[in-house]
Amino acid sequence: MKILLVHNFYQQAGGEDVVFEAERSMLVAAGHTVETYTVSNDDLKHVPALKMAIRTVWNAEAARTLAELVRRQNIDVVHFHNTFPMLSPAVYQAVRAAGAAAVQTLHNYRLVCANALLYRDDRPCEDCLGVLPWPAIKHRCYRESLAASATVAGTQVLHRVFRTYQREIDAYIALTSFARHKFIEGGLPPELLHVKPNFLDEDPGVGSGGGGYALFIGRLTPEKGIRTLLKAWENPGHALPLKILGHGPLAPEVEAAARLSPGIEWLGQRPRSEVMRLAGEAECLVFPSEWYEGFPMTIVEAFAVGLPVIASRVGALPEIVESGRTGLHFAPGDAESLKAAVGSMTTEKRALWSAGARAEFEHRYTRPQNILELMSIYHTALQRKGH
Incomplete structure (x- = not known):
């Protein structure tokens, strides 16, 4: 099969970029011919604001470029990871008209x-789900800008009217069943929505455990539950110290908490090899997120090293982390609930959850399993396109 992978990189690298490269590597290893087409938001500073707004809604130049690439390389499937904002939904129609099937992975909720x-005002928000997105403009949901929010909301409305999302995509990949249901509520066709989780391209092996600490890995932002995490460790009531890996807007608060509490250590950003070593030696991964996560690679990596996950009971997290088998749940935004969950982890429970986490990784999140699921979706997309 000839496959074209398309991705708009953000200015700050994230999980989408990791998945894009992992799926490219997986497809090449499986013997497929894989081409890539990428753009980066680093180029935004060179584009005038009005021109960029127009491109966000309909980028005719990108559409022509991708259509030409599809025809020249005789591409079967074009798999989009992110088209926002540099490529626009115009590219879907272009590649299908050129003869390829179009597949879109829904890494986030941008289409709805x-x-x-x-997420808005420190809580999950579904005000625009399935309706005209006036609240997004009113609350300046995109970058706290009225003009930018109107551009994004206008793009959604325009392509709903054109039925771009119904007609010009042959298959969507939602990362969880929870996300799939949200996209259906947002108006995407149920028959086009397939569920395939992220995966880990390389197996790091089971960690040693026994390090005697809990671990947080991620961006230090409000929706990640950082303030709940810090509050739970103000007076934790248990002997398990906390190591925090990551950086972000709330870094000053984390740094201040680490100075005041001997039970908190902030390590900042570290190389991936060190992150995996620390995960392999930790007692548990604490995942206090308060928004509807996509599919956190951090949890997949934790399962791979046999690290139990103590996660908030929100969005898809109860679907990913099975309480009592691969970890435990607690009430989102509730520091006392988090503290109780960590304190309830005995040596016996930790061993049981660790074995469950590793078994879950081997069953669901390896390359052999993922390539089967991805190829099944590609074939379904090709059948819909008429190949």
Whole structure:
């Protein structure tokens, strides 16, 4: 099969970029011919604001470029990871008209939410789900800008009217069943929505455990539950210290908490090899997110090293982390609930959850399993396109 992978990189690298490269590597290893086409938001500073707004809605130049590439390389499937904002939904129609099937992975909620998070004012928000996105403009949900929010919301409305999302995509990949249901509520056709999780391209092996600490890995932002995490460790009531890996807007608060509490250590950003070593030696991964996460690679990596996950009971997290088998749940935004969950982890429970986490990784999140699921979706997309 000849496959074209398309991705609009953000200015800050994230999980989408990791998945894009992992799927490219997986497809090449499986013997497929894989081409890539990428753009980067680093180029935004060179484009005038009005021109960029027009491109966000309809980028005719990108559409022509991709259509030409499809015809020249005789591409079967074009798999989009992110088209926002440099490529626009115009590219879907272009590649299908050129003869390829179009597949879109839904890494976030951009098609149904202006800020892509379904999160506003420190809580999950579904105000625009399935309706005209006036609240997104009113609340300046995209970058706190009225003009930018209107551009994103206008793009959604225009392509709903044109039925771009119904007609010009042959298959969507939602990362969880929870996300699939949200996209259906947002108006995407159920028959086009397939569920395929992220995966880990390389197996790091089971960690040693026994390090005597809990671990947080991620961006230090409000929706990640950082303030709940810090509050739970103000007076934790248990002997398990906390190591925090990551950086972000709330870094000053994390740094201040680490100075005040001997039970908190902030390590900042570290190389991936060190992150995996720390995960392999930790007692548990604490995942206090308060928004509807996509599919956190951090949890997949934790399962791979046999690290139990203590996760908030929100969005898809109860679907990913099975309480009592691969970890435990607690109430989102509730520091006392988090503290109780960590304190309830005995040596016996930790061993049981660790074995469950590793078994879950081997069953669902390896390359052999993922290539089967991805190829099944590609074939379904090709059948819909008429190949």
